[in-house]
Amino acid sequence: xxxxxxxxxxxxxxxxxxxxxxxxxxxxxxxxxxxxxxxxxxxxxxxxxxxxxxxxxxxxxxxxxxxxxxxxxxxxxxxxxxxxxxxxxxxxxxxxxxxxxxxxxxxxxxxxxxxxxxxxxxxxxxxxxxxxxxxxxxxxxxxxxxxxxxxxxxxxxxxxxxxxxxxxxxxxxxxxxxxxxxxxxxxxxxxxxxxxxxxxxxxxxxxxxxxxxxxxxxxxxxxxxxxxxxxxxxxxxxxxxxxxxxxxxxxxxxxxxxxxxxxxxxxxxx
Numbered sequence: 682x683x684x685x686x687x688x689x690x691x692x693x694x695x696x697x698x699x700x701x702x703x704x705x706x707x708x709x710x711x712x713x714x715x716x717x718x719x720x721x722x723x724x725x726x727x728x729x730x731x732x733x734x735x736x737x738x739x740x741x742x743x744x745x746x747x748x749x750x751x752x753x754x755x756x757x758x759x760x761x762x763x764x765x766x767x768x769x770x771x772x773x774x775x776x777x778x779x780x781x782x783x784x785x786x787x788x789x790x791x792x793x794x795x796x797x798x799x800x801x802x803x804x805x806x807x808x809x810x811x812x813x814x815x816x817x818x819x820x821x822x823x824x825x826x827x828x829x830x831x832x833x834x835x836x837x838x839x840x841x842x843x844x845x846x847x848x849x850x851x852x853x854x855x856x857x858x859x860x861x862x863x864x865x866x867x868x869x870x871x872x873x874x875x876x877x878x879x880x881x882x883x884x885x886x887x888x889x890x891x892x893x894x895x896x897x898x899x900x901x902x903x904x905x906x907x908x909x910x911x912x913x914x915x916x917x918x919x920x921x922x923x924x925x926x927x928x929x930x931x932x933x934x935x936x937x938x939x940x941x942x943x944x945x946x947x948x949x950x951x
Contacts, residue, residue, distance in 0.1 A: 700745070707735035708748030711755025718762035725766065728759030777841035783898050785844070788868055788881050789837045791900060795824050796834045808899035815916050826913040827905050832873025844869070847876070854878045854906055864901070880904040 711732035718725025732755035739746045787806050794803035800820050804812045827834075838844035847869035848855055855867050855878055870879045883898040903915040 702742075702745050702747040704751070705735045705739055705746045705748040707731050707738060708751040708755065711735050711759070712751045713755075715755040715758030715762070718759055718766070722766040722770070725759040725762035728755045729763065730759075732756035732759060773841075780841055780844075784866055784881065784883075785837050785868060787898060787900055788870075788879060788903075791903065792834045792837070792870070792879070795820055798824070806900050808901050811901050811916060819916055823903070823913060823915045827872070827877070830907055830911070831875055831877055831905075835871045835873060837868060837870055837879075847871075851876060851878060851908075854908055857906065857910070865904075867906075870905075875908070877908070878906045880906065 708731075711728050713728070714724045714731055715728030718728055732752040735748060735752040735755075739749055739752065791803050791806040794800070794806070798821075800817050803820055804815065807815060838847055851869050855869070864883050866881045866883060867878045868881060870877055880903070881898075881900055882902040882904070883900060905913045907913075
C-alpha cells in the first residue's frame, strides 16, 4: 500500500492546472477586417488597429491567449489595403481636380463669355489659330442658335460625380460622340430650357494659363448637340455668317465685282 506524506500532498496540490490557451477574439477580428479591407475602404485600418490591440493582450495574458499569427496577418493585410485605398482616393481627387480645371473650367468660361457677349474673353479661351479666324459674327450666330432652341446658358457639372450623373442621364446623346476623334470631349451642360451636350475640341498639347497655374486645354472649336441630333458649331468654315458691311470700305472695281481675272499691265517696250 502506497502512502503519501503531508509534504508531498501539499506539493502536488499547489501546482496550477494547465489549460489550453484560447484564440483571441481581437486577433480573429483583425484578420477578418483586414481581408474585408480589400473591398471596403476603412476596414483595413480597423484590422490594423485590432491586430495591434490583440498583440498587446496576448503578450500580457501569461499564455492564456493565442493568435499572434492571426494578429500579424491582420496587421499586414490592413496596412496593405489601407495604402492601396489611400492611393486610389488621392489619385481620384487629383484626377477630378485636373478634369475640372483643365476641361470643365475653360468650357464654362467660354460659354459664360458668349452668353454675356464678351467676345474678347471668349476669344482668349481659344487656341491662337482659331482665335484669329473666329469673328464676332461667328460668336453671335453661335449664341443665337443655341438660345433659339435651349435658352440661356446656365451651368456645367460642378464636379466629377455630377459629371457622371448627368452623363448617364444623357447617355443616348453622349454615345453619338464615341466615333468622333479623341480630341473631342463631350460635356453635359444645363441650359434654361433643358440639357445638351457641348463637345469641346481641344489642342492635344496643353498650355499653362497666364497666371502659371493649372494647365488648361486650349479650345480649338465648340459644338452643341441637341437631343434630336442637331449640331451647332462655333467655327464652321463651310457655313459662316456674313460679316457686317463696313460703310467706310472703298467700292470694289467693276472687274472685281464680276469676278474677272485682272491681267498685269504689259511691260514697256524700249
